[in-house]
Amino acid sequence: MRLYVKTAHSLKRLGEVTIDEGLLGDASAALALVTYLISLSPGLGRARGLALEGEGVALRVGSRTLRAVAQGPASKLYELRKLLALTPEAKLIPSSEIFSLEGGTFMTDPLGTLSELSREVRAAVRGEARKALLRAVRDAAKSLKAAVRGASLSESWEGARENEGGELPEPLEEYSLGPFRVAVVEREGCEELEYRVSYASDHFMVRLGSVFVSRVLRETADVTVEGRLALNSLLRYRRRRAATVMSRSLQEVPRELVRHVCAVASYRSLGLLKLAPFLLDDDICEFYVDAPGTLVYLDHYRFGRCVSNVRVSAWDVDSFITHVKLESGLPLDPENPSLKADLKVGRFRLRVSVDVPPLAVDGAALDVRKFREEPMTLPELIRLGALTADVAALILLYATHRANIAIVGEPGSGKTTLLNAIDLCLPNHLRRIYVEDVVESARLHALGKHQLRLRVEPLEVADRARLKKHEVLKLLHRKPDYVILGELQSRDHFEAALSAMVSGLRCLQTCHAPTLEQFVRRLTCDYGFRPELVFGTYDLVVVMRRYVSVREFRRVVQVAEMLPAGSELVLYSYPGRPDVSRLESSEFLKHVCEEEGLTMGDLIRECEVYGRALEFMAERSIVRAADVVSLFEKVVRRRVRGEGAGGVPRWAAQRMA
Template sequence: MKQNVNVIHCSSGRCDRCSERAGESCQKLRELGENPDCSVLLLESNSGLIHFNIAGSPIPNQPPWVSDRWETVFIGQDDDLFSELDFVAGAYCVGPYLSLFSKQSGDYQVRYTSLPIVRTSLELALLNQLVNENRIFFKNSGNSREKLTEQQTRLMLEISEYIKKHIPEINENTRTRLSQIAAHQRNVLGPLFPLLMDESIEEIYLDRPRSTIYFDHQELGRCNTSFTYNEKDVSRIITFMRSESNLHLDRSNPSLKMDLDVLGNRLRLSASVPPLSLEGVHLEIRRARRKPFTLYDLIDNDTITYEASAILLLAIASRLNITITGGPGTGKTTLLNALDMTTPRIWRKIYVEDAIESRLLMDHHQVKLQVDPVDESHRKLSKSDEIIKCLHRSPDYLILGEIQTIEHSKALFQAIAAGLKSVQTCHSNSASNLISRWIWGHGIERSNLAMMDLIVTLERPIPGQSLRRVSEIVEIRRGKENGLQTFLGTNTIYDGEELGDWADDGAFMIHARNAGIENLDDVMNALISSLQNQGNYANLETLSEILWSYGHPMKFTG
């Protein structure tokens, strides 16, 4: 979304008395058009119109009343919003909506406004009629178990048919746009649809009824909205979540985690109700990107360096046991998915998750198992049980999602003690804290800890800001005593800035010697060089397969 938004206020006479007029062109637009990263909002407050250049196209030299290369939104004459638009920090379209982000000088908060794209006062009046009266002229499906996407698709078609029948002069594009907006607003999640559809949104929060909704944007960080849900709306949300998930959410089971598909957008909803949530319903919605971040994407947005990427690529290709840790919202699952996309296509991978956050990958062998959330009191499908059952499912790699409970941890270490190779996430703010939690909190024997190979820590340095980073990678050191494996501590091989040394008794050198390799410097240099030359290995699963063509990934020479 990186852009420079320029705001131009037009007078009531438009170009007639404007000093920037150059024939039918605008001198100011012509100058702005020379900047490819620039976008424009052209405002006519006394006509109630916001014009903006269509994304991906150059800024037109001519104003909207001369050129058709603009999009227009009608918000009403002299609307209060016009006074805020001089502080716009970002503007772009999301489906049939215009998303605006503003930040005044000295204000650390970014304010968000979403506008349905209606071009005239007549379109706005029609939209209001469709929203307010649609229960009269749209039939009910009669299917009480109709899922949200099915409901939205049906409503869009019904509304579009109604417009075509009663106002046939409206063209198909306008009909589709208005029917989408009207269908969205009929659902209890209506105000959230512009956020749910936005690839840049990461997580949405409602603290309690009547509090304003806020969210995390991948570039702008924490943003505030002006809309709220009252107690009646919240009750509808609870009913909606129960219906969509077929899970309990009540006083006896006051928290719920569920997956939801909204028109192809994958969401994970977490909610709590009284008596757990003292001030009423609390809601979090985590949005999964349609196109997940690759390892290259994470390098580009400064989450990870080339050096750290090379370590993790070598680790995942060598099938090390890897735990990704960090606090909430630090990008653990994002990194896990990026690493998953680098695995050879021939591998058989089994996923055990309560919320399905892994991705289906083209031509990969994937088995996905969904278990009940830990906060479902009536759960029948246990994550711990399914981890143990994977011993008989012959995976090349086990992807476990989040390890949360004592039972999960014990099942994990039992599985890797039996020879399974796994990648998982777990909440902690450092490798040392995670190890302490495993030993003292979850009762894991130190000898079992020696079977873990690598712990990767992510952090979010500034709360509410978008930056995440890999802050540490440590390998587990191990030895043998009386024929038994022992945990000897950890060795930091990446400290957030520089590579460290390999420990002779660390996981990497132990795996390397088992493959007949005494030095890892050559493979690391070759991998870093390969990653830096993205054109040679744009598809990292291909690079992973090439690593194995050398007999073992640690024998790779580039």
């Protein structure tokens, strides 16, 4: 049967309930069912109505009865379930049979089932816990007996319609995200696609059971333990506790749904339920909340800009902001109304930007950019069309020989994603040092990389103690082979970067500029650096562009070498192909030949090996970071050095070489 709750203007579906429909004609059985449902979610007692609909059978309960049940037997049954959840011996009590709805046990004889529970408690539990449970059983039985004598289920209500959003067209794609299901659909008359979120199972326990578990988790939280945990660890801890609560107090939940209920309960208990699908989805690169009460919208890797069916409240937004503040330790108040921080949730690292009043006029706003724990790789970017294998090989050639590279582009054009993908393919022996205000780099120690990651305070913090400028200058005494500076945002950042590069450090960095010309103009006109300093320090500039539309995408549109004479050597411009012959005019590569004893032919051949290897990986969907790193170290670099393939199948080595 379908279960609905009536709100002010609509009916909200809560899921499917499997019961004997014939029992609904018995007032005491129907009252026992309502008591059972409200004991899981006490908030139902404040609803305007509750409805169960089946084949030719319907039960409608009005607000007056709901309030009476919520204040009476449902509250007592909730306290009983809560005590069971806190009693370790409750695992030994077969409450799945006692509270079963499908078998009709609790509905047909609620007082008898409570008597059976009392006997089981006497047999399994000892001490003060036994006394408390027996007292709770007696209170629940007494309250239920009084309710059966005086309750009426004959109230009627009209004027509400089911809020199902109309009939949906065939989804463009549908997939599961743990306890959630996502359907990307095209709606008639709407330019943007809809990212429609629902629960993976329609069983009522996913919603109501998770409400009960999350409430127990919040009411019994141990602040001395949970207060020390980072958000990622706290989520895992809450999920384990949810499983414990269910094993003691919600044994009637079908086994295949236990993991779903635990996951939903853990997110709900921390105030993250509405945002959880967006945090879990690998295909979302960024999502936004413009103000409380608005729909979440997002940028999808394959479908571009989508609008979801999830409307967040002020409480949802404030809960998320609270976690960000606790995790980062950064201020967010009227004096500091903006906050930028990094957060770890599940498989993802998040870069969270928060704006609050008085800066944000309509209320708190969120911009959450996601970076996977395993970064995107060059073969993956090639498959997505962000660049071709030849362009990737050209950039990688310069990066492998430690050129000073700036990746420039508009906000959201994929600069950091490309930087991390290049970083993955660099030789393992290089000692990398990162200086970031928000940690957007990936941890690569497990892949054999040498990296030291330093975090400085972001520009949004008024009184900063750890400045990027100071930390960059300190690098001169840390002997890095390559410095990854992340995003350069201010004149101080560029001044420190230029000073470091002039001093001999090799740097890889990103900054905001829509074109190569605007990048040069920003440094020379806005910040006042001499043109000869800019052209004589930077070796390569990679320009990325974000094509803004409903189906937005990102692409490398230009690669150019900066020549000391004050001009650019354009090596690639979209939509053409890289001009390898122009490498003969490269001042940087000539310097590499002199330093490393190579010829220009050696470097061109190296670039071609990189291109064939990346094309091979992209064609065969070899996109996992560990696989890409392994193939580069075992095959590609050995081929560049003229060595064997190091344990890789001969066909793969020959194809990539």
